[in-house]
Amino acid sequence: MEIQSSGVQPRATGPLAQADQLVLDLLPAAVYVCDGHGRIVRYNRRASELWGRSPDLLETEERFCGAHRLLDADGRLVPHDGSPMAKVLTSGEGVQDREVQIERPDGSRIWVLVNIAALFDENGSVSGAINCFQDVTDRKRAETQARESDRALVASEQRWRKLLEALPSAVYTTDGNGRLNFYNEAAATLWGYRPQLGETLWCGSLRLFWPDGRPMPHDQCPMAATVKAGIPVTGEAVLGRPDGSRIPFSAHPMPLEDESGAMTGAINMLVDISRHKRAEERQILLINELNHRVKNTLATVQSLAMQSLRHSASAEAFRDTFGARLRALSRAHDLLTTGSWEKAGLRSIALQELEPHGFEGGSRIEVHGDDLELPPRAALTLSMAFHELATNAVKHGALSEPAGRLLLEWSVAKRDDGRNHLEIVWVERGGPPVSPPNRRGFGSRLVERSVVSELQGEVNLDFAQEGLRCFIDIPLPAPVSRQT
Amino acid sequence: MPGEVSLRGCRVLLVEDETLVALLLEDMLEEIGCTVAAFAASVREGVKLAESLDLDAAVLDVNVGGVEVYPVAEALAARRIPFVFCSGYGASGLQPPWCEKPVLAKPFVQTELESALRRVCAAVPPDP
Numbered sequence: 035m036e037i038q039s040s041g042v043q044p045r046a047t048g049p050l051a052q053a054d055q056l057v058l059d060l061l062p063a064a065v066y067v068c069d070g071h072g073r074i075v076r077y078n079r080r081a082s083e084l085w086g087r088s089p090d091l092l093e094t095e096e097r098f099c100g101a102h103r104l105l106d107a108d109g110r111l112v113p114h115d116g117s118p119m120a121k122v123l124t125s126g127e128g129v130q131d132r133e134v135q136i137e138r139p140d141g142s143r144i145w146v147l148v149n150i151a152a153l154f155d156e157n158g159s160v161s162g163a164i165n166c167f168q169d170v171t172d173r174k175r176a177e178t179q180a181r182e183s184d185r186a187l188v189a190s191e192q193r194w195r196k197l198l199e200a201l202p203s204a205v206y207t208t209d210g211n212g213r214l215n216f217y218n219e220a221a222a223t224l225w226g227y228r229p230q231l232g233e234t235l236w237c238g239s240l241r242l243f244w245p246d247g248r249p250m251p252h253d254q255c256p257m258a259a260t261v262k263a264g265i266p267v268t269g270e271a272v273l274g275r276p277d278g279s280r281i282p283f284s285a286h287p288m289p290l291e292d293e294s295g296a297m298t299g300a301i302n303m304l305v306d307i308s309r310h311k312r313a314e315e316r317q318i319l320l321i322n323e324l325n326h327r328v329k330n331t332l333a334t335v336q337s338l339a340m341q342s343l344r345h346s347a348s349a350e351a352f353r354d355t356f357g358a359r360l361r362a363l364s365r366a367h368d369l370l371t372t373g374s375w376e377k378a379g380l381r382s383i384a385l386q387e388l389e390p391h392g393f394e395g396g397s398r399i400e401v402h403g404d405d406l407e408l409p410p411r412a413a414l415t416l417s418m419a420f421h422e423l424a425t426n427a428v429k430h431g432a433l434s435e436p437a438g439r440l441l442l443e444w445s446v447a448k449r450d451d452g453r454n455h456l457e458i459v460w461v462e463r464g465g466p467p468v469s470p471p472n473r474r475g476f477g478s479r480l481v482e483r484s485v486v487s488e489l490q491g492e493v494n495l496d497f498a499q500e501g502l503r504c505f506i507d508i509p510l511p512a513p514v515s516r517q518t
Numbered sequence: 519m520p521g522e523v524s525l526r527g528c529r530v531l532l533v534e535d536e537t538l539v540a541l542l543l544e545d546m547l548e549e550i551g552c553t554v555a556a557f558a559a560s561v562r563e564g565v566k567l568a569e570s571l572d573l574d575a576a577v578l579d580v581n582v583g584g585v586e587v588y589p590v591a592e593a594l595a596a597r598r599i600p601f602v603f604c605s606g607y608g609a610s611g612l613q614p615p616w617c618e619k620p621v622l623a624k625p626f627v628q629t630e631l632e633s634a635l636r637r638v639c640a641a642v643p644p645d646p
Contacts, residue, residue: 322607326581329606330536333625337542344545411583415537476541484537487559 062168064146067153069162072097072115072123084146084169086138098123099165103137122150122163133170145174204283204304207290210297212236212253212261224283224304226275236261237302241274245282257302260287264297270307282311335360341476358425359418362387366417370410378413379405380456384442387420391428398433402443406456412508415484416458422477423460423504431502432465438501439463446510454510462501470497481506523639525632529555531576533564533590534604535583539624543577543604546628550635561585568593575635580605580612580621591616600638602631 058065058078064085066077073092077100082088089100098120104112114120118129129150137143146167155161195216198205204224206217214234221238222228229238236258242250252258256269266288272280287302338359346352365386369378384401391399408416420442424433432438444458462468471478478495481504485491491508530552534540537559544554556571558564561582568576568590576594578587580603587603594601604622605611612621620634 322611326606326611329608329624330539333542333606334536334538336625337538340542340545411535418538479541480537483541483557487540487557488535488537 064167064169065164066100067162067164068098068119068123070123070160072120074098074100075162081167084136084144084167086136086140086142101136102139105135105137105143107133107135109135118148118150119163119165122152123160126152126154126160128152133174144169144171146170204306205301206238206304207299207301208236208257208261209299210261212258212300214238215299221304224281224306225273226277226279237273239273240276243272243274243280245270245272247272256285257287257300260289260300260302261297264289273304282307334363338363341480345476355425359421362418362421363414366414369417370413373407375410377407377409378417380408380413380416380444381405383408383413383417384420387417387424388440388442391424391433398438399440400442402441403445403458406444406446409511412489415488416506419481419484419506422480423502426475426477427462427465427502430466431468432462435465438465449509451509456506456508456510458504458506458508460502460504460506462503465501467499468497468502469499523636524551525575525635525639526551528552528574528635528639529572530635531556531558531564531567531571531573531594531599531601533558533561533576533582533587534579535559535581536579539579543631546631547577549628550632552635558590559583561587561589564590565593568597568599573597573599575599575639576601577622577631577635578603580607586613588613588616591619600635600641602634602638 055078058076059080061078061080064078064081064083066081067075069075069092071094073094074089074097075091077089081100085100085102087100087102089096096114098114099117104114104117106112112134118132118134121127122129129148132148132150133145134148135143135145147170148165148167150163150165152160153162153164198216199218201218202220204218204221206221207215209215212235214229214231216231217229217238225238225240227240236252237255242252242255244250250271255271256267259265259267259269266286268284268286270282270284272282274280284305284307285302286305287300289297290299290301292298339356342352342356342359346355366378366383369382369386372378381401381403382405384403388399388401427433427438427440432440439462441461441463442459444456446454446456449455482493482495485493485506485508489508491506493507494503494505496503496505528551530547532540532543532547532554534543534557540557540559544557547554552575555573556567558567559582564578564582564587573594576590576599578590578601580587591601591603602620602622603612603616604624604626606624608623609617609621612619620638622630622634
């Protein structure tokens with residue numbers, strides 16, 4: 035590139051002047067010189083490169099700056115006579131490290147860092163100025179990018195924080211030393227208070243316990259394990275709130291790492307598992323209750339078997355008696371299951387036991403009474419009682435002969451004690467003559483014992499010659515609902 | 519015979535809400551040689567009998583109509599009358615301070631009842 039050096043100077047001539055220009059052109063910085071009128075008297079190669087043009091020297095139309103257009107740091111156009119160089123020539127005061135933008139003829143822009151010093155003549159008047167400027171576009175671009183990525187980082191962090199805040203699960207973080215540096219609302223709610231950030235260690239809960247109820251030091255909680263070992267952990271514990279309540283929870287701490295993989299802290303999510311624990315306890319309770327019922331029922335079946343064995347003359351008789359009793363018990367269970375083990379209807383109970391003995395034929399057996407709802411205990415007792423009475427009637431009583439009749443009826447009446455009493459009457463007629471048995475059979479024992487002990491009722495078994503009569507009187511727990 | 523406690527003629531209180539099971543127990547006790555002195559199907563009735571009757575031993579169902587039988591046990595313990603628990607829950611069904619007491623797990627057979635009764639009767643020091 036040809037360097038323009040015509041004009042006012044140099045004073046030196048020959049090889050020295052040539053060396054002078056060469057030095058300027060070898061400089062990595064751009065340099066130009068203006069005279070007192072602002073005319074460009076000299077510039078080096080780098081200046082020409084940065085301007086993107088080579089202005090004519092001593093051009094009066096184009097003073098102060100060789101750039102196509104000049105813009106300030108904010109991107110506003112600066113007229114050449116308002117440029118830093120023009121100001122230095124006016125004031126004589128230099129400029130240090132001013133950032134401006136140069137727009138080249140092709141429209142491209144670069145950032146330059148400008149330093150200007152004034153030149154004075156022997157009278158102390160400003161005779162010119164030297165402008166030394168360098169391209170800082172790359173640095174400016176890097177700075178802008180860094181600012182933008184900082185902004186993006188802040189925005190991203192805010193987004194994450196908002197996200198964590200909005201989570202319904204309790205979440206908190208600690209630094210690498212285990213000090214809390216963030217927790218969300220759900221965590222504060224779970225803990226029942228707001229621990230001090232930057233001070234509280236390991237976990238924000240006031241107190242901690244092992245699942246078995248022993249106190250757990252904070253530095254042994256799952257979060258502490260994660261921060262100390264740098265690995266994710268899952269654990270269960272119980273936290274104690276300031277109000278004394280305790281909440282079982284599961285913790286899921288994970289280490290947080292920077293880009294280099296170094297641990298910067300940890301994040302922990304706490305899940306309230308009290309509902310889960312309650313369900314677990316309820317299930318255990320239900321299983322225990324079921325086991326209890328099964329064992330009691332087995333004892334009941336054992337009793338039926340022993341009683342049947344005791345009064346049976348043969349294995350066949352035992353088989354029939356025991357089987358029939360087991361079926362009666364099972365049918366009563368069926369009725370109770372239909373009523374969710376809360377109730378069963380008296381009429382349903384009676385019919386269930388009488389139907390196998392010809393109730394449906396109609397004429398021999400009469401049943402009168404509402405389908406009173408009975409509690410499980412009374413339902414089971416009366417079920418077995420009817421079974422024993424019916425079996426006895428079929429074997430020895432009225433139902434053992436075609437002419438025999440059976441009447442079963444009941445009603446509810448209010449008594450002097452203020453309670454409703456259920457009165458059941460079982461009357462057999464037309465069967466073979468009845469005589470009181472020599473020894474108490476299982477049936478009568480069962481009926482008497484169960485009605486008296488379990489239902490606080492009374493039983494009167496009348497072995498009248500014309501037929502067995504059984505009167506049962508049971509005080510009812512109020513209120514009694516009726517189904518008709 | 520030293521160490522062998524006779525159950526013959528033992529007057530036993532029976533607390534059991536399930537009639538069928540009570541009948542079974544009654545038969546078993548009679549087979550063993552005991553007498554069923556009284557029978558209760560509720561804790562309230564059981565306490566009354568445990569406080570007033572002349573008794574040598576008792577058999578207590580733990581869950582009597584949904585109520586725990588412990589008040590009866592306390593009444594018996596106060597009179598130094600030995601007793602055996604029986605329960606569908608087995609031994610795990612007992613609450614403190616009764617956990618160490620013998621429990622017959624339902625269903626049980628006559629020999630189990632007999633040896634349990636012998637054990638508790640032998641453990642009670644005779645009155646001076």
